[in-house]
Amino acid sequence: MRTARPLLPWVVWGIAALAYAVAVINRSSLSALGPAAQDHFGIDATLLSMFAMIQLIVYAALQIPVGVLLDRFGATSMILGGGLLMVAGQAVMATAPEVSLAILARVLVGAGDACTFISVMRMLPEWFALRQLATVSQLTGLIGQAGQLVSVAPLAALVGAIGWTGGFLGLAACGLLVVLLSALVLRDRPGDGTALERVLGRKGRLSREARSLATPPPTGVAEVSPPSTEMIPVVREPRVRVLGFWSRAQRLLALPGVRLAYWLHFTSPFAVNVFLLLWGTPFLTGGVGLSLPTAGGLLSLTVLSSMTAGLLLGPLSSRFVERRVWIAFGIVVAIMAVWIAVLLWPGTPPLWLLVMLLVVTPIGGPASMISFEVARSHTPRSFAGFGTGLVNTGGFTASLVVILLIGLVLDLQGAGSPESYSMGAFKVAFAVQIPFWLFGLTMILIESRRTKGWMQEHGRSLR
Numbered sequence: 001m002r003t004a005r006p007l008l009p010w011v012v013w014g015i016a017a018l019a020y021a022v023a024v025i026n027r028s029s030l031s032a033l034g035p036a037a038q039d040h041f042g043i044d045a046t047l048l049s050m051f052a053m054i055q056l057i058v059y060a061a062l063q064i065p066v067g068v069l070l071d072r073f074g075a076t077s078m079i080l081g082g083g084l085l086m087v088a089g090q091a092v093m094a095t096a097p098e099v100s101l102a103i104l105a106r107v108l109v110g111a112g113d114a115c116t117f118i119s120v121m122r123m124l125p126e127w128f129a130l131r132q133l134a135t136v137s138q139l140t141g142l143i144g145q146a147g148q149l150v151s152v153a154p155l156a157a158l159v160g161a162i163g164w165t166g167g168f169l170g171l172a173a174c175g176l177l178v179v180l181l182s183a184l185v186l187r188d189r190p191g192d193g194t195a196l197e198r199v200l201g202r203k204g205r206l207s208r209e210a211r212s213l214a215t216p217p218p219t220g221v222a223e224v225s226p227p228s229t230e231m232i233p234v235v236r237e238p239r240v241r242v243l244g245f246w247s248r249a250q251r252l253l254a255l256p257g258v259r260l261a262y263w264l265h266f267t268s269p270f271a272v273n274v275f276l277l278l279w280g281t282p283f284l285t286g287g288v289g290l291s292l293p294t295a296g297g298l299l300s301l302t303v304l305s306s307m308t309a310g311l312l313l314g315p316l317s318s319r320f321v322e323r324r325v326w327i328a329f330g331i332v333v334a335i336m337a338v339w340i341a342v343l344l345w346p347g348t349p350p351l352w353l354l355v356m357l358l359v360v361t362p363i364g365g366p367a368s369m370i371s372f373e374v375a376r377s378h379t380p381r382s383f384a385g386f387g388t389g390l391v392n393t394g395g396f397t398a399s400l401v402v403i404l405l406i407g408l409v410l411d412l413q414g415a416g417s418p419e420s421y422s423m424g425a426f427k428v429a430f431a432v433q434i435p436f437w438l439f440g441l442t443m444i445l446i447e448s449r450r451t452k453g454w455m456q457e458h459g460r461s462l463r
């Protein structure tokens with residue numbers, strides 16, 4: 001037998017990560033185009049922020065259904081379906097003559113985006129060895145982050161140069177290109193065909209001989225063919241009962257390790273999401289009093305910090321598997337501590353403290369990737385998509401609720417518009433994060449104790 005190519009897992013991962021980066025570009029495509037969108041559709045800021053909210057709600061609401069479909073149809077189909085939904089969404093956005101169609105466009109983009117990340121995460125353990133998974137997951141997150149950078153300046157420049165319709169059609173075309181690449185390259189697992197091969201009904205040699213990096217290389221010893229089974233009576237395999245949605249959910253939630261992963265994801269990324277998705281710039285400009293360019297410069301620190309942390313956390317969490325929950329726990333405590341220092345500082349916090357805030361808060365993003373490692377260790381394989389989707393709802397629902405609460409608390413103080421923003425009002429509003437951290441950290445403590453007990457009871461150890 002020919003030696004299978006060890007490069008294929010990396011090629012598959014590269015295209016899957018590219019598909020995720022495109023999803024992030026689509027997700028954040030309006031982040032630098034707010035004024036252009038307002039101009040194009042003639043809408044106010046409230047309606048503009050509805051675009052982001054609707055997309056986030058669709059994303060979070062679809063995580064569990066997408067997870068269920070993922071277990072049924074596999075990662076490649078979901079990545080392709082998600083990619084096509086986003087292409088359709090951006091094409092509608094490019095040509096929509098009115099705002100209701102633009103909202104439909106954001107729903108399509110949110111739905112496509114929802115299909116991508118968890119499918120990529122589901123594919124990784126099929127191609128990589130356990131010890132590589134934490135690092136490859138963090139690298140995937142990092143590539144997604146690079147997508148966020150593309151969606152800011154280059155997309156704004158493209159739309160500036162060729163106009164709204166051309167810019168968004170260009171984005172749709174890039175998406176379509178990545179869908180085609182995915183159809184040619186992605187395979188759910190070694191031995192499976194690409195989407196194209198499945199349509200043609202013929203599997204190429206590369207697919208047939210593909211091997212995961214978890215499989216030891218062939219020893220060179222002549223392989224002996226298995227004994228003939230002709231004379232062995234065929235014993236019918238016991239029928240595997242197809243579980244309904246609620247039974248699957250109950251089975252999953254009965255596992256304390258899955259609940260632990262959920263609370264880790266709930267607690268770690270919301271502060272950075274809230275800051276980057278909506279309230280960071282208003283806080284830095286309307287609260288601290290910085291100019292827009294200075295606020296932008298400070299915000300770019302968040303990308304740098306998150307990327308560095310991602311590079312460090314991957315190897316660290318796979319080296320210290322037993323301690324990975326505590327690494328994430330410590331990061332959340334550090335984020336909460338810096339925020340409390342900012343909130344308690346009399347008046348406007350000094351620059352050094354703001355820099356600390358913008359360096360420490362984004363580490364919650366890579367820390368949240370640890371929750372997917374924890375989920376992987378505790379979720380039965382046939383539930384892996386469901387489990388990943390469930391865990392991924394944690395951070396996004398917390399982010400949504402905190403974004404809304406901050407707006408509400410600002411409004412209640414009569415400081416809900418740029419003219420009335422003040423540092424005092426922002427401090428009170430951002431304090432709504434504290435109960436979320438405290439609740440999440442408490443749940444992590446409870447579920448990690450239960451997980452430990454469960455593992456002892458079942459004689460399991462972490463892999």
Ligand SMILES: NCCCC[C@H](N)C(=O)NCC(=O)O
Nearest residue numbers: 117141142269310365366368
């Ligand atoms: N390097 C930061 C990665 C953050 C990952 C984030 N918490 C997450 O869960 N992302 C899901 C997604 O769809 O982007």
